[in-house]
Amino acid sequence: MLTDGGRVEFREALNDRAITGRTLAQFRRGSSDQTWRELLDRDVCNSPCESTIRSVYQYTKDADGLDNDEAKKLLNAYATADEVSVGPGSSGSATVQQRIDDLADSNVDGVTDAMADVSASTTGYKQIAGETEAARGLLDGSDIELSDDYYGLSDGPNVETDVDVNVEWEITVDGTVLDSPSIESKNYNPNEYSDFLVRQESSDLIDKFVTQAESRVDKDSFVLVTTDEYLDRLETLGETSRIRDAVQQRTSADAEVAFTTYNELEN
Amino acid sequence: MSGTITIAVYPNETPPDAVSRTLDVSDATGLDVSDVNPDESGIDDRSREISVSRNRGSLRCQFNLNDDHSPDEPLLSLGGLSDTVHPQQAQNDGNYDEWMDIVFELVCRLATELGADYAAWLNTARGPMASVPKERPIGEAIERVPVFGVYSTAVLEDLGGVDELFGAEPWYVADIDGERTLVIESEQPWVEGGWRPPTEAVYLDHAEFRDMADPDHSVQLSDPFADLESGEYGSDVGVEPDDIADEFTNDVLRLRRVRVDDERNLRRAGDSAFVRNIVDEKHDGQLDLIQAMLTEIPRDPNTDEHASALLHEAIPRSFVRLDGPDDENVVTKVMNLETDVSKHDLLVSLGRLAQQDDFTDDDLASIEGALDTLDELDGEHVDAYIRENLL
Numbered sequence: 001m002l003t004d005g006g007r008v009e010f011r012e013a014l015n016d017r018a019i020t021g022r023t024l025a026q027f028r029r030g031s032s033d034q035t036w037r038e039l040l041d042r043d044v045c046n047s048p049c050e051s052t053i054r055s056v057y058q059y060t061k062d063a064d065g066l067d068n069d070e071a072k073k074l075l076n077a078y079a080t081a082d083e084v085s086v087g088p089g090s091s092g093s094a095t096v097q098q099r100i101d102d103l104a105d106s107n108v109d110g111v112t113d114a115m116a117d118v119s120a121s122t123t124g125y126k127q128i129a130g131e132t133e134a135a136r137g138l139l140d141g142s143d144i145e146l147s148d149d150y151y152g153l154s155d156g157p158n159v160e161t162d163v164d165v166n167v168e169w170e171i172t173v174d175g176t177v178l179d180s181p182s183i184e185s186k187n188y189n190p191n192e193y194s195d196f197l198v199r200q201e202s203s204d205l206i207d208k209f210v211t212q213a214e215s216r217v218d219k220d221s222f223v224l225v226t227t228d229e230y231l232d233r234l235e236t237l238g239e240t241s242r243i244r245d246a247v248q249q250r251t252s253a254d255a256e257v258a259f260t261t262y263n264e265l266e267n
Numbered sequence: 268m269s270g271t272i273t274i275a276v277y278p279n280e281t282p283p284d285a286v287s288r289t290l291d292v293s294d295a296t297g298l299d300v301s302d303v304n305p306d307e308s309g310i311d312d313r314s315r316e317i318s319v320s321r322n323r324g325s326l327r328c329q330f331n332l333n334d335d336h337s338p339d340e341p342l343l344s345l346g347g348l349s350d351t352v353h354p355q356q357a358q359n360d361g362n363y364d365e366w367m368d369i370v371f372e373l374v375c376r377l378a379t380e381l382g383a384d385y386a387a388w389l390n391t392a393r394g395p396m397a398s399v400p401k402e403r404p405i406g407e408a409i410e411r412v413p414v415f416g417v418y419s420t421a422v423l424e425d426l427g428g429v430d431e432l433f434g435a436e437p438w439y440v441a442d443i444d445g446e447r448t449l450v451i452e453s454e455q456p457w458v459e460g461g462w463r464p465p466t467e468a469v470y471l472d473h474a475e476f477r478d479m480a481d482p483d484h485s486v487q488l489s490d491p492f493a494d495l496e497s498g499e500y501g502s503d504v505g506v507e508p509d510d511i512a513d514e515f516t517n518d519v520l521r522l523r524r525v526r527v528d529d530e531r532n533l534r535r536a537g538d539s540a541f542v543r544n545i546v547d548e549k550h551d552g553q554l555d556l557i558q559a560m561l562t563e564i565p566r567d568p569n570t571d572e573h574a575s576a577l578l579h580e581a582i583p584r585s586f587v588r589l590d591g592p593d594d595e596n597v598v599t600k601v602m603n604l605e606t607d608v609s610k611h612d613l614l615v616s617l618g619r620l621a622q623q624d625d626f627t628d629d630d631l632a633s634i635e636g637a638l639d640t641l642d643e644l645d646g647e648h649v650d651a652y653i654r655e656n657l658l
Contacts, residue, residue, distance in 0.1 A: 057651050068607065072654055123270055123392040157325075158350055194339040194399055196329060197391065200273045200346035203316065203327055207347065 052097045059112055066116055076120035083122045086189040087227035088262050089129030099132040106139060110146035130187030131164050134225040137265025143168040151215045157207035173223050173258040181221040182212060188226060190233040202239045206246045213255040220255040228261045270392025272348045275341035276377055277385045285342060285381060286315055289328055292376045293319040296369055321369060339401045342381065354460030367462040375470045378417045379444045385422050388415035414452045423448055439464050441474035487580040488556055491587045493547035495527050500589040502598040503533055503542060505573030515576045515611035522602040524592055536592035540571040576611050581618030585631055600638040608653045
């Protein structure tokens with residue numbers, strides 16, 4: 001006889017929600033161009049393709065590398081690449097993985113942690129695509145790390161904020177010389193945001209920069225790296241000057257904010 | 268990160284004193300508004316941003332007071348919430364449910380005070396624009412209703428009523444003031460942080476939980492052995508009663524080659540030890556059906572009981588049937604793989620393929636062929652291949 005608790009647990013184990021995965025998601029979305037037969041055919045290059053999958057699993061081999069769940073999350077994030085049409089990531093997951101491999105080959109710190117931090121979603125995909133694109137643009141001549149550092153203030157504005165890329169060097173952004181700035185990557189497509197959502201995002205960003213400036217010693221310059229399209233939108237709405245002014249007013253050391261795009265960093 | 272949360276409030280008409288009404292409501296909800304000077308908080312001439320707080324929680328109220336603002340712009344949006352309303356915050360901060368109660372009360376009271384037609388919980392990680400009305404009427408402009416929303420009677424009518432908002436019954440429905448209804452789609456993600464909205468409060472007329480977390484709807488169960496004749500062979504995978512947990516891990520799953528006896532029991536092919544009852548009667552519920560696998564255990568000295576892990580409706584008869592006791596099929600081939608991937612999930616996923624209308628015997632053979640190929644690959648590639656292509 002099974003106990004009542006045993007039966008309930010058993011039913012949980014049979015529950016549909018336990019089954020996740022890309023194949024099933026594709027069926028549910030009613031994807032018609034990819035039948036299950038193609039998925040069974042080992043020669044078909046799905047998104048991500050096998051070389052990318054192999055490359056990701058390379059990072060599971062080291063003791064301090066990715067674990068299998070983290071690798072799977074990253075690959076599931078890569079599987080959403082088709083949904084990104086603007087900015088980093090829009091050329092596909094193979095390009096993003098290539099960026100990651102380049103950074104790892106250049107011994108940039110924090111690459112594995114940045115990979116492990118990705119959620120299995122479009123947001124996660126855009127996050128890793130943006131961070132690695134920004135880091136690559138800064139790579140020449142700079143000592144950089146993909147950061148997993150967190151900073152916060154117990155009395156706000158944020159209890160906890162994260163840094164995307166740390167630069168330990170002097171760099172010039174948009175004509176301004178900045179000493180060892182923190183880089184914030186926002187890989188956004190402005191078509192996905194009404195004005196009020198852009199403004200709320202900007203105010204979140206102000207809080208974040210203020211928190212970091214007030215909680216860290218010698219960190220009083222920040223760079224927002226975003227897509228050309230999103231930076232245009234920020235300028236049209238007057239948000240770049242609002243962010244710059246607000247951060248300066250609310251920090252004791254008159255912290256500076258500069259704005260740039262992934263493309264500008266690249267050049 | 269789990270996306271930025273913004274709550275947008277859309278009234279039919281902008282009340283002339285929207286900012287002071289919002290401050291009054293915030294005050295009534297227990298938020299600290301003493302430092303707020305609405306006249307000195309302009310983003311531009313017709314936009315305002317004020318922050319209200321309580322203990323460690325705070326939220327930002329942005330107003331768009333332009334008379335001719337575009338239809339996607341709400342009168343009021345609440346932001347600065349991302350740090351405090353994601354249930355993961357519950358682990359950092361013991362006050363999660365208290366803070367969610369405040370946010371919930373604020374939304375209800377603001378909806379009434381500002382005369383909201385519509386209010387929506389928007390998450391930038393979930394395509395927020397699908398829930399932003401880009402034209403009027405609102406009820407016809409929303410592509411996807413938010414996980415948490417407030418609707419006026421007219422907007423709700425345009426959307427087809429509460430029962431049509433989601434594919435299934437919503438978790439929670441509240442009548443706020445006789446003119447507005449608040450609907451929350453499901454208990455996820457809120458219960459992860461331990462929060463449930465109230466069913467009684469002075470600012471609510473009536474509220475109830477509709478979907479009483481009945482998991483029976485989630486998956487249908489059936490026994491793939493039910494169609495086998497007495498004397499036929501098959502392969503069953505199960506767990507011993509002591510190993511039952513809330514998921515089937517590979518290390519507790521066991522394969523048994525079995526034969527159907529005249530009493531509709533499965534017995535081990537080699538020595539006829541009892542394994543389980545076949546469940547081919549109608550049962551009132553899933554729990555009864557699960558129980559029925561091990562109800563009539565014969566008084567044999569040697570039994571080898573387990574509860575089958577193959578009752579998921581997706582797993583067909585053709586996966587479990589064997590021509591003879593030493594034959595192979597999809598189940599035996601999956602169980603033979605050296606992999607860390609969940610074999611139960613893999614069987615169900617393959618079962619889903621077999622449910623396709625155009626699935627033939629040739630297709631079954633090609634699944635079996637693919638499993639043979641996998642068996643020949645070395646370990647790490649097996650896992651990667653299954654994860655990417657078969658799960």
